[in-house]
Amino acid sequence: MYFTNITGGEPFIRTDLKEIVRELYKLSDRIVISTNGFFTDRILDLCKEFPQIGIRISIEGLEKTNNEIRGLNDGYQRGYTTLKKLREMGMKDVGFGMTVQDKNAPDLVPLYNISNEMGMEFATASLHNSFYFVESKNIIHDRPMVAKNFEDLVNELLKSNSPKKWFRAYFNHGLINYIYGQKRLLPCDMSFDTFFIDPYGDVMPCNGTKDKEVMGNLNRQTWDELWNSPEAEVVRKKVRCCNRNCWMIGSVSPAMHKYICTPLLWVAKHKVKSLLGMKYSMFENPICCDYRDGKVSKADLDKLSTCDLNAEINDGLSDDSKEALKGKRGEDIVNADVVEQGYEATKAETNCDIDIN
Numbered sequence: 001m002y003f004t005n006i007t008g009g010e011p012f013i014r015t016d017l018k019e020i021v022r023e024l025y026k027l028s029d030r031i032v033i034s035t036n037g038f039f040t041d042r043i044l045d046l047c048k049e050f051p052q053i054g055i056r057i058s059i060e061g062l063e064k065t066n067n068e069i070r071g072l073n074d075g076y077q078r079g080y081t082t083l084k085k086l087r088e089m090g091m092k093d094v095g096f097g098m099t100v101q102d103k104n105a106p107d108l109v110p111l112y113n114i115s116n117e118m119g120m121e122f123a124t125a126s127l128h129n130s131f132y133f134v135e136s137k138n139i140i141h142d143r144p145m146v147a148k149n150f151e152d153l154v155n156e157l158l159k160s161n162s163p164k165k166w167f168r169a170y171f172n173h174g175l176i177n178y179i180y181g182q183k184r185l186l187p188c189d190m191s192f193d194t195f196f197i198d199p200y201g202d203v204m205p206c207n208g209t210k211d212k213e214v215m216g217n218l219n220r221q222t223w224d225e226l227w228n229s230p231e232a233e234v235v236r237k238k239v240r241c242c243n244r245n246c247w248m249i250g251s252v253s254p255a256m257h258k259y260i261c262t263p264l265l266w267v268a269k270h271k272v273k274s275l276l277g278m279k280y281s282m283f284e285n286p287i288c289c290d291y292r293d294g295k296v297s298k299a300d301l302d303k304l305s306t307c308d309l310n311a312e313i314n315d316g317l318s319d320d321s322k323e324a325l326k327g328k329r330g331e332d333i334v335n336a337d338v339v340e341q342g343y344e345a346t347k348a349e350t351n352c353d354i355d356i357n
């Protein structure tokens with residue numbers, strides 16, 4: 001694999017994360033962990049062993065906005081402190097990750113500027129609904145306001161001298177297209193060359209589908225059996241007709257590499273325009289003009305989104321995971337796992353067997 005993203009929930013809750021990363025590095029060229037940055041010591045400790053790893057700390061805006069959205073009183077300070085410490089220890093691939101919504105859109109460019117001053121990466125996303133997020137009611141209400149903030153960010157990114165940032169500008173241009181519920185700018189090939197594995201061993205095309213679409217399970221199948229199974233083929237057929245039009249970096253980054261001509265042409269055109277002092281405008285997206293001119297209504301756009309106020313949220317558990325949970329509560333499994341993890345860690349340190357009872 002050329003790239004692996006470890007996400008959550010919160011990955012650093014797991015005390016065996018180091019072992020997972022160690023195993024993954026045998027299979028993957030690049031690894032990035034998305035985290036809320038709360039467990040500073042655990043993050044620093046992992047980075048000491050893997051200085052090449054990427055860390056993205058989710059910060060949802062400036063201090064007040066972030067803490068309100070995340071529900072953590074000192075969330076911003078902890079995330080910011082972790083990032084600073086990572087920088088001080090010489091970590092190169094570290095940065096912010098921000099999920100943009102109505103509440104925090106005005107903080108988008110100010111947060112980008114902070115990350116720039118710190119010499120960090122700045123990754124963006126917007127609201128999605130899926131079984132994985134256990135949410136179906138996420139929606140952007142004031143699309144022109146949010147799009148205007150993305151437009152400002154695109155112009156900031158195009159001003160820079162970094163080609164990576166110019167392609168980020170294209171990604172953010174795609175986010176404007178996404179929040180207006182339009183067709184993806186690039187095809188989605190999830191399940192063909194990219195996949196998602198959950199903690200139960202279920203393999204899926206992505207984490208953006210409405211219901212969990214399982215290709216197979218790694219606890220009972222080998223990778224080759226799973227990847228070439230009839231179940232995997234059924235899922236691939238569904239992906240080919242998928243109309244959710246997600247625009248998350250996990251599915252867009254591979255598409256940008258694969259269909260490089262489209263982003264490349266966009267970048268070339270807009271970088272030249274930027275050098276000539278001409279700014280990118282959100283109204284390059286025809287739908288933004290149609291909405292401004294009253295040709296489509298807010299209700300029309302809401303219908304195009306994946307927001308479904310009546311949806312029944314699937315709990316994300318496959319038959320395999322339901323079987324594993326039979327007669328147990330989730331907490332029992334987690335507690336047993338924590339005891340097991342503690343046992344394994346102590347065993348590794350002392351290199352001898354210990355009776356955990």
Ligand code: SF4
Pocket residue numbers: 188189190205206207208209210239242243244245246251
């Ligand atoms: S558009 Fe792609 S990433 Fe989104 S749900 Fe469909 S298959 Fe998954």
